Amino acid sequence: MSEKKYVLFIVEGKSDRTFYGEYFNDLISKNNLDLDIKVTGGDILPKKVDDPVNLIKDAFYEELGKTKLKETDFVKIIQICDTDGSYFSEEQFLVDDRKEYYDKTYLYSPNGNPKIYVRDQESKDHLINNKWKPKYENQGILSKLKYIRTSNGKNIPYQIFYVSLFLEHLLKNDPLIDPRDKRDCIENYLDYNDIDSFIELLKLKKNSDIYSESWEIIQQKKGDYTSSSNLNILVDELQNGLI
Numbered sequence: 001m002s003e004k005k006y007v008l009f010i011v012e013g014k015s016d017r018t019f020y021g022e023y024f025n026d027l028i029s030k031n032n033l034d035l036d037i038k039v040t041g042g043d044i045l046p047k048k049v050d051d052p053v054n055l056i057k058d059a060f061y062e063e064l065g066k067t068k069l070k071e072t073d074f075v076k077i078i079q080i081c082d083t084d085g086s087y088f089s090e091e092q093f094l095v096d097d098r099k100e101y102y103d104k105t106y107l108y109s110p111n112g113n114p115k116i117y118v119r120d121q122e123s124k125d126h127l128i129n130n131k132w133k134p135k136y137e138n139q140g141i142l143s144k145l146k147y148i149r150t151s152n153g154k155n156i157p158y159q160i161f162y163v164s165l166f167l168e169h170l171l172k173n174d175p176l177i178d179p180r181d182k183r184d185c186i187e188n189y190l191d192y193n194d195i196d197s198f199i200e201l202l203k204l205k206k207n208s209d210i211y212s213e214s215w216e217i218i219q220q221k222k223g224d225y226t227s228s229s230n231l232n233i234l235v236d237e238l239q240n241g242l243i
Contacts, residue, residue: 006069007243009039010059010079015186016167017041020080026195027238035075035243038063045081045138046131052138056148056158071150076243077158078234079142082166085116085127086136088223092116093124108165108175114224143215157243159211162218163229170205173227199235206232 011020021039028035040063044055060077064070085093085106096117099107105123109115118124139160147155164170168177168185177185193201205228208214214230237243 004036004073005034005075006073007035007037007076007078008060008063008074009037010044010056010077011039011041012043012080012082013041015183016080019167019186019190022190023195023198024238027199027235030195031239031241033238033241033243038067038069045135045142047138048130048134049138052141053145053148055138056142057150060148060150060156071152071154071156074156077148077156079158079160080231081135081139081160081162082164083139083162083218084132084135084165085223086132086139087219087221088114088116088132090128092223093118093128095119095121095124104179108225110176111174111225116223139215140219143212159234161229161231161234162215163231164205164227165225169225170227170229171201175225199232202229202232202235205229209233209236 009020009024011017017039021037024037028037040059042059044059045052047055049055056077056079060074092115094109094115094117097119099117099119101107101119105118106127107117109117116127118127139162142158142160145158145160148158149155165175168182169175171185171189206214207217207228207230209232211230211233214233218228218230
């Protein structure tokens with residue numbers, strides 16, 4: 001059995017795995033914490049399920065299957081999600097078939113005018129009902145969850161954190177970034193910003209220092225283009241040895 005304590009990070013994509021893996025490894029090293037992390041990717045929150053807790057359990061056991069680690073080796077499960085359009089009201093979705101969507105099914109409107117354009121009514125209905133409404137509901141349930149109960153009866157502490165519409169929106173404060181530029185945006189940030197710079201960014205983008213309040217605020221704001229995150233709370237917990 002491993003003597004180390006592990007934290008599992010569940011993030012949304014390959015670039016996210018690289019980004020969060022690097023910064024949180026640096027943060028753990030910087031604070032001399034007796035922890036190691038595992039990062040797994042998967043945009044699981046838009047799935048329609050009876051109980052989103054099962055999505056977290058599936059991700060956890062999938063990661064266990066890739067390693068020789070045991071359930072008891074993990075002291076926390078942390079999920080980091082984009083909010084996408086999950087907090088936008090239906091009235092903020094506009095059908096417009098004159099725009100160039102290329103390989104996307106939707107487009108964010110220019111800054112200062114928080115709306116989402118879709119090609120047709122079918123695309124609108126699918127995006128709302130099959131992706132972002134389920135994501136909204138799952139986020140609401142999981143943001144109140146404190147533990148994941150494993151098959152052997154162990155309660156592993158769990159928290160979910162958000163990062164704006166998507167990670168690049170947090171970094172550049174631009175919801176209109178070209179999808180083809182997203183990888184370069186993340187790589188450039190990693191190249192020129194150390195862990196201290198990342199921590200300062202999170203302080204600037206925070207909504208609250210209180211976990212429950214940070215989720216209440218993002219819900220009250222509904223759909224807007226404010227670049228924000230509650231990862232500052234996770235950083236504080238790590239720096240104060242609360243994990």
